Amino acid sequence: MRSAIRTGALRGLPPSTTAPLHSGMKTARSCTPRRVSVPPASAFHSKSPDYSEAPAAAAKLPEAEPTPPPTPRDRITLADIKERRAKAGRLIAPTAASCNADMFKAPQTTGKPKAKRWDHLLTKESTLRAPCKLKQAAKNLNNPGLISLGGGLPCPEYFPISSLTLHIPNPPHFSETATLAGGTDATIGKYDASAAPTPTPTPNPNPETTTAAAPEYDLSIALNYGQATGSAQMTRFATEHVELLGAPPYADWGVCLTIGSTGALEQALRMLCDGPGRGDTLLTEEFSFSTALETAAPLRVGVVGVEMDGEGLVPEAMERVLDGWDVEARGGRAKPRVLYTVPSGQNPTGATQSVQRRGAIYEVARRHDVFILEDEPYYYLQMQEPGTEPPASVEAFLEGLIPTYLSMDVDGRVMRMDSFSKVVVPGSRMGWITASEQIVERFIRHAEVANQGPNGFSQVILHKLLDERWGHEGYFRWLMNLRMEYTKRRDAMSAACDEFLPKEVVSWQPPQAGMFQWLKVNYELHPSASTKSIMDIEEEIFNSCISKGVLVARGSWFRAEQDIPPSGLYLRATYAAATPENMREAIRRLGEAIRESYQL
Amino acid sequence: MRSAIRTGALRGLPPSTTAPLHSGMKTARSCTPRRVSVPPASAFHSKSPDYSEAPAAAAKLPEAEPTPPPTPRDRITLADIKERRAKAGRLIAPTAASCNADMFKAPQTTGKPKAKRWDHLLTKESTLRAPCKLKQAAKNLNNPGLISLGGGLPCPEYFPISSLTLHIPNPPHFSETATLAGGTDATIGKYDASAAPTPTPTPNPNPETTTAAAPEYDLSIALNYGQATGSAQMTRFATEHVELLGAPPYADWGVCLTIGSTGALEQALRMLCDGPGRGDTLLTEEFSFSTALETAAPLRVGVVGVEMDGEGLVPEAMERVLDGWDVEARGGRAKPRVLYTVPSGQNPTGATQSVQRRGAIYEVARRHDVFILEDEPYYYLQMQEPGTEPPASVEAFLEGLIPTYLSMDVDGRVMRMDSFSKVVVPGSRMGWITASEQIVERFIRHAEVANQGPNGFSQVILHKLLDERWGHEGYFRWLMNLRMEYTKRRDAMSAACDEFLPKEVVSWQPPQAGMFQWLKVNYELHPSASTKSIMDIEEEIFNSCISKGVLVARGSWFRAEQDIPPSGLYLRATYAAATPENMREAIRRLGEAIRESYQL
Structure with a gap:
């Protein structure tokens, strides 16, 4: 029974990589009296008697799809995610747990191809990156009973904040006034995730939101050192969000949380563009986000602006630039191999590429083997068309959004940058990238020394708000409200x-x-x-x-x-x-x- | 009267740079009905009648030093800081306010020299950095009545968190048990800083802590975009902390908040060491922090390890390396011009450099014109000597600490990295650097595109805890407690x-x-x-x-x-x-x- 649950929680992974999300090593690594007295490992699995027999346990399966279809679906639904989470049980991801999107993705169908390799594009700097030795050693923490004298992780006993309480809106009542009058207090404790699930959960004040029966994340985990990927808890959220929006059509995609798209772009440029050595050039819209240009300039990466019209970048113009590229006439600059584009509500022109436009640009990129950096901070600020009714459901909202480059990326030539800055709070300094495993892996290697991933306060606060309290559905309702505003x-x-x-x-x-x-x-x-x-x-x-x-x-x-x-x-x-x-x-x-x- | 207050709040600055910390542009930039109804600008100055006549206004001056001595003191005291803050009045630093350490430093004595220039050391990459155009334009926000259609800063009306409440210890009762039993709730609201000061402040539950009469920071400011320097609120804290520990002996030093010392080191290496172009080499201890080495390697910066003994890096060995440097024998590597050192509780050896040792190393650095990166995450974990009594006061604690490189840096050849990771929480991903103005300015230019400074949650939470609730004294007591642990x-x-x-x-x-x-x-x-x-x-x-x-x-x-x-x-x-x-x-x-x- 126990092993079946473990497999269920982490299916699709070889056994050796599943261990970080189990609680085996937890007692041994703890350092506070509180921790020593936590229940044994078995209590951390959601299918343990206490939890499964709880009268009002959350994430009950909807009955809509009793037998999942044998063929892959184009888009994962909210019901799919709920079902998957219910099957997997409570997420056990202690301090500095390593994780990746595969732990949380839908089972990969064998028919999907793998992404193209980008060895020829990676810079010398990126190629030279070796995994962080101390973070690698943390893998041994999977061994049950192991005591770590390895990494210098401070003991959470010395974290001077014992809880954080947020006052937040209850979907769909998002306004400030409604929140002050009837919002919810959500509290994050220091040891919530290692506490036993409560047999009788506290009543959920808002039955429309999904409240987990037992918290899966807490201050002792979030405020300690973590992996540069970001936490397993928020990696799961980002992975599922990508699936709900439309996952890439290749098999080996992944995500990595970022410190925001500003930092993510700098990492991407250092990974893919070598100005001084190779004379690399970046393609972008003729008017482009000034901070992006200011990121490229000191790296001595050349920038070529491609003509735009009302729908943004013109694919024919992009093709002309690439077809006619003359290294000598361009002062020794190599033919561009990377495109930076803001497809929706482009900064500064406000232009939005239609689905046909995106398809045409993607085809030009294929013909010239160009890698695409898809920067989409404003993606969810796609306006309500004049005279139309707002979408009646989350599904209708998602269907109405212009498809992403990611969702049409058969080759794995897109790295998409998502950000919470414009749609939650800029001060979170948090977002994520989605790309092929190779690109994500090189990105992580850089993050390990450049920033160590996003900060713990943002991770645990956004997890409490978006994942535990609102759930994906509540978050999409927030985005629907925001676009109306x-x-x-x-x-x-x-x-x-x-x-x-x-x-x-x-x-x-x-x-x-x-x-x-x-x-x-x-x-x-x-x-x-x-x-x-x-x-x-x-x-x-x-x-x-x-x-x-x-x-x-x-x-x-x-x-x-x-x-x-x-x-x-x-x-x-x-x-x-x-x-x-x-x-x-x-x-x-x-x-x-x-x-x-x-x-x- | 009004202008005298403004001068008091921001002395030492030319008038044009003081404006960001006043409330002139506030009403015009606001976007919520709440904001429009805030009191007029005059109410934001602490010396307005409401505030100064409040019966229990905070930060009352101690009577210890009625007439400050005319000559510069070696070290600023807690009483000095209290006096300075009381004179300056409430800090007005709205969204994205620009700031620098000069706004908060003690008045500079004319006798102090300026720091050495490092133009010859800066890399091409660093030299090429131009200020961020959009952040520069924000300077116009100082104009009273100006309405900004400039930067794409989301309206805080759409921030889905209306308040954050922390449960925190009351100094000196720092243990988890004491905090659970008798800690304090500290709440951060969305618009606290634009609210009028309360005539009768809520009673301070812990008279030993300093509680500001009116909050100076809030979620609407912290969770929006900010400057890459970090907020004015935390810049003030860091500046004063540096002074309490011992400011550099030159005039033009400054600070910049960081996303932690891991990121700060990467920025510093890109600023000072050019591997592929100049063949630059970094000096460090023969055993050094593995992540620091992993930061240098992909930049192709050579590393030379200097012999150590029980007190860490041996200055004579450093001198031998530099004296005998043979570019040809070193495969074309240039003579090292930068030293990376962890002076206290060195990672991994645990060695701590005595004050004499630091002085000797600094002299070698002067002789060979070497720039020093002083990485001090463990500085406050200097142990209590066996058989000695713990320091009786904060002053005694500070006196007992080994002086920093910064405090002996007559040339301005040190960039010190401080971090909250080991002494508050690693998950804050926050710290600061202290260095000469030139170095700090180049560092900020990189931060603008690499990370945009530390996240807002950490800034506002640590401000509430360390600055508003604990004050410097409470924070030093926390550090004194931590070193005993x-x-x-x-x-x-x-x-x-x-x-x-x-x-x-x-x-x-x-x-x-x-x-x-x-x-x-x-x-x-x-x-x-x-x-x-x-x-x-x-x-x-x-x-x-x-x-x-x-x-x-x-x-x-x-x-x-x-x-x-x-x-x-x-x-x-x-x-x-x-x-x-x-x-x-x-x-x-x-x-x-x-x-x-x-x-x-």
């Missing part, structure tokens, strides 16, 4: 633009996703166009805006290639931060600044 | 070693600091010494340990130069993690493994 904000800005901007010189397209309104100002119509440059007029308008009390971003900050003449005059305005009233006033000021400059 | 743990391990290890082949010195017991096993006395290598026997003992149920670290993992023959057979055992009983059993097993291998 951003739709309202975008509409408020569009209305203000309509009201105050001089249409004779400014043109714009309300974005379908993201946080940014991109404004094209017609340079040719400027009265001083013959004597002043685009940059001069952009600066004049920017300074005039500042003196009138509005800050907008200058389009030139985002130019991928700063050394070629600008193609036009642009401004970026965000509708994320200001109140609707302030936004209206700000756009009024902007209109005034433009009118003055254009003498309208 | 580690002294007990070290003694337990020493006793176990005395009891179980075969002294005829194993020798050791109980460490004066840190977490590690280093064990020298006499290879020459091994019965198979003539046929088996040091590495063979080390492996044999390690494997035997694993099969007997104890994990120790192999000395060879820490060898700075893996390509030269090992000088001896060593093992590292930590007393940080296991209970005293388990530690005793583990050392018994280790003794057994060694005896068996040596046929004793």
